[in-house]
Amino acid sequence: MQVQVVWRFSLNFSASPNESVVFIVHGFRSDSSSVNQMARVLTTQHRVFPVDLDITFQNLRSCVTQLMDVVCRVVNDHPIRRIHFVAHSTGGIVVRMLLKITAISDKTAACVFVAVPNNGTVLADAHQIVVPEPLRGLHKPIASLTRDFVQSLDLECPPHIAFGGIAGLKSWRTTRAAFRGPNDGVVAVSSVYLDEMVDFVQVP
Numbered sequence: 607m608q609v610q611v612v613w614r615f616s617l618n619f620s621a622s623p624n625e626s627v628v629f630i631v632h633g634f635r636s637d638s639s640s641v642n643q644m645a646r647v648l649t650t651q652h653r654v655f656p657v658d659l660d661i662t663f664q665n666l667r668s669c670v671t672q673l674m675d676v677v678c679r680v681v682n683d684h685p686i687r688r689i690h691f692v693a694h695s696t697g698g699i700v701v702r703m704l705l706k707i708t709a710i711s712d713k714t715a716a717c718v719f720v721a722v723p724n725n726g727t728v729l730a731d732a733h734q735i736v737v738p739e740p741l742r743g744l745h746k747p748i749a750s751l752t753r754d755f756v757q758s759l760d761l762e763c764p765p766h767i768a769f770g771g772i773a774g775l776k777s778w779r780t781t782r783a784a785f786r787g788p789n790d791g792v793v794a795v796s797s798v799y800l801d802e803m804v805d806f807v808q809v810p
Contacts, residue, residue, distance in 0.1 A: 626688040626715070627680060630656045631673065633695025633721075634747055644692065652690070655680055661696050666750040669700045677710060688715040695793070696747055698722025702761040716768040721790055724761075724771075725797040726753030728784050753797075763802035770805045773798035 628648055630641045638656035648654045657676050659669045680686065691714065693701045698719040705711045723730075730751035734742065742749060749755065763769055774790030781791050788795040788808070799806055 625685055626652065626690065627684065627686050628652045628654045628690045628692060629673075629677060629680075630654060631659065631691060631693040631697035631701055632657070633661065633693075633697045634745075635662045636694075641692075641694070648692070653684075659697065659700065661700070661747055663746060665746045666696070666700055666703060669747070670703045673700055673704050674707065674710070677704070681713070686713065689713045690715055691717045692720070693717065693722060694720045695722060696751060698724065699750070699756065699759075699761075702763075703759065705764060705767070706761075711764050711767070714764070714767050716770070718770045718772070719798065719800075720772045721774055721793050721798060722771070723751055723756065723793045723797045724800050725794075726756035727751055727793050727797060728753070729781060729792060730755075732784060763800060765802075769800060769803045770807075771798050771800065771803045772807045772809060775808055775810050 630638070630644055630648070632638055632640050638658045641656050645654045645656050655676070657673060659672050661669055664672075677689065681689070689710065691701045698717075699722065701717060701719075702724070705714060705717075730748050731753060733748050734752055773788075773793070773795040775788050775795065776791065777785065777789050778791030781789075785794050795808060
């Protein structure tokens, strides 16, 4: 994740650092160690909790439950007024699914999405076609990242939450032919972007 670019997105809201918290959610085939640098930067001004989810093998609804448990535990243990999320890749879809829970959404002030396939990804579509059905279950989240499935989730952006997006432009030679526009090799820039975003950055 691009630490310097995320720093551009202001997380300095009305709540004091002691009353707000930033949850950092990793992406597919990763864990909280992948966001250590991000956590170190944000910790200088915020209370930060990197979250470990089983995004590689569990379906996304299970990951939502895992994230909800962490968020509720932190909120219950601290006098939290405002929640912020920084999420990478598939972790952003998990966050958006979590925001359907009003009690959490109402406390959320901002979300920064880094390379999140908000509109699905063509690679997930291809995976469901090319990979034999018995093998698709090995990485359950991929089925949840097809363009049709993400659209079926009917995810919304609550108007009181400030959304920001960061999309990569460095494509991969092995996947370049699958995309029709700028992409980071996995997710198209157009899939990261949401109309509700108050800021959107594209990085090489």
